[in-house]
Amino acid sequence: MKAAQINAYGDADQLFVGDLPKPKLAADEVLVATYATSINTIDWKAREGLMQKMFPWQFPVVLGWDVAGVITEVGSDVKTFKVGDEVFARPDIYQDGTRGSYAEYVAVRENQLASKPANIDFNQAAAVPLAGMTALQILRKLEVGPGKKVLIQAGAGGVGIFAIQLAKLMGAYVATTASAHNADFVKSLGADEVIDYHTTKITDVLHDYDAVYDMVNAIDEGIAILKPTGKLITISGYPTPEQQAGPQTVESGYLAATGEDLTYLANLIREDKLQIILDAEFPLTTEGIQAAHHRSESHHAKGKIVIKVREQPVASARV
Numbered sequence: 645m646k647a648a649q650i651n652a653y654g655d656a657d658q659l660f661v662g663d664l665p666k667p668k669l670a671a672d673e674v675l676v677a678t679y680a681t682s683i684n685t686i687d688w689k690a691r692e693g694l695m696q697k698m699f700p701w702q703f704p705v706v707l708g709w710d711v712a713g714v715i716t717e718v719g720s721d722v723k724t725f726k727v728g729d730e731v732f733a734r735p736d737i738y739q740d741g742t743r744g745s746y747a748e749y750v751a752v753r754e755n756q757l758a759s760k761p762a763n764i765d766f767n768q769a770a771a772v773p774l775a776g777m778t779a780l781q782i783l784r785k786l787e788v789g790p791g792k793k794v795l796i797q798a799g800a801g802g803v804g805i806f807a808i809q810l811a812k813l814m815g816a817y818v819a820t821t822a823s824a825h826n827a828d829f830v831k832s833l834g835a836d837e838v839i840d841y842h843t844t845k846i847t848d849v850l851h852d853y854d855a856v857y858d859m860v861n862a863i864d865e866g867i868a869i870l871k872p873t874g875k876l877i878t879i880s881g882y883p884t885p886e887q888q889a890g891p892q893t894v895e896s897g898y899l900a901a902t903g904e905d906l907t908y909l910a911n912l913i914r915e916d917k918l919q920i921i922l923d924a925e926f927p928l929t930t931e932g933i934q935a936a937h938h939r940s941e942s943h944h945a946k947g948k949i950v951i952k953v954r955e956q957p958v959a960s961a962r963v
């Protein structure tokens with residue numbers, strides 16, 4: 645099968661598309677023929693070798709943590725899904741470097757799968773799992789809800805677009821940071837207040853917040869706008885003991901991918917309650933995957949970057 649892979653850590657030039665065997669299925673896995681995958685910032689951090697402690701992989705490594713496609717094989721223990729089902733997932737990459745989603749076939753554990761909503765296409769579906777579940781799980785940990793004020797940093801980014809919409813669905817008042825040209829965009833997702841981080845310090849305009857969803861490693865500023873009972877979770881940094889010594893709760897947060905949470909998001913999409921915003925689409929070629937990484941590394945994607953792996957089947961086009 646065709647797969648985008650790396651044989652060494654480094655810059656985007658390390659990425660190339662070549663042939664690899666299809667993954668061999670374990671009993672609890674299904675094989676998905678990939679229609680689309682997406683880029684997350686962790687992809688290029690891992691490509692650079694910054695995640696080696698967390699992921700001690702053997703080369704070649706197929707990167708990619710989002711898949712949308714059709715099941716072509718099921719393992720002997722798989723109960724709920726069958727060949728032909730349209731699904732999406734945030735799969736795990738194994739230590740042997742296999743199962744990344746920049747590939748024509750991805751093996752995914754059954755408990756990480758969800759049925760793809762029929763009202764979105766595969767490109768849109770591939771944009772959801774990692775970013776959408778990260779948005780959802782951290783907002784739940786922040787105990788965002790009616791009457792609560794939350795700051796969502798980087799609202800126009802891959803995680804931010806989902807976090808704004810989900811926080812509004814949870815009933816919260818949402819402030820977010822974005823460049824001026826993205827102000828109307830993040831408002832269209834539901835943000836109540838937008839701070840242009842180039843010109844305005846959040847500490848000058850926000851006070852007594854219940855929650856801060858930090859995606860830009862601005863932990864001190866986040867703590868400064870919290871109530872004493874407030875909570876900050878960062879998904880892009882590691883709070884120091886000093887930052888954790890105050891009355892507020894300050895911690896790092898990580899995604900734990902589950903089919904259950906992805907199904908929760910899929911149901912919101914079916915009800916047209918969650919918009920999926922695509923920044924750009926690239927093909928699964930060496931040039932395409934390198935350009936997609938460069939775009940993500942710009943730190944200014946507006947929504948999600950997707951990689952089209954196969955032509956969409958006609959029946960799956962958006963209705």
Ligand SMILES: NC(=O)c1ccc[n+]([C@@H]2O[C@H](COP(=O)([O-])OP(=O)(O)OC[C@H]3O[C@@H](n4cnc5c(N)ncnc54)[C@H](OP(=O)(O)O)[C@@H]3O)[C@@H](O)[C@H]2O)c1
Nearest residue numbers: 685778798800801802803822823826879880898899943944
């Ligand atoms: N721990 C986990 O499980 C986990 C999971 C997912 C992501 N993450 C991390 O979360 C972070 C966000 O990921 P992402 O995929 O959403 O990133 P992304 O899509 O690359 O974010 C791009 C957005 O960031 C905004 N931005 C850039 N610098 C900013 C700043 N100083 N202040 C406010 N906004 C700024 C840009 O806004 P403008 O263009 O409007 O300027 C752009 O819309 C990354 O560090 C990623 O590694 C962690």
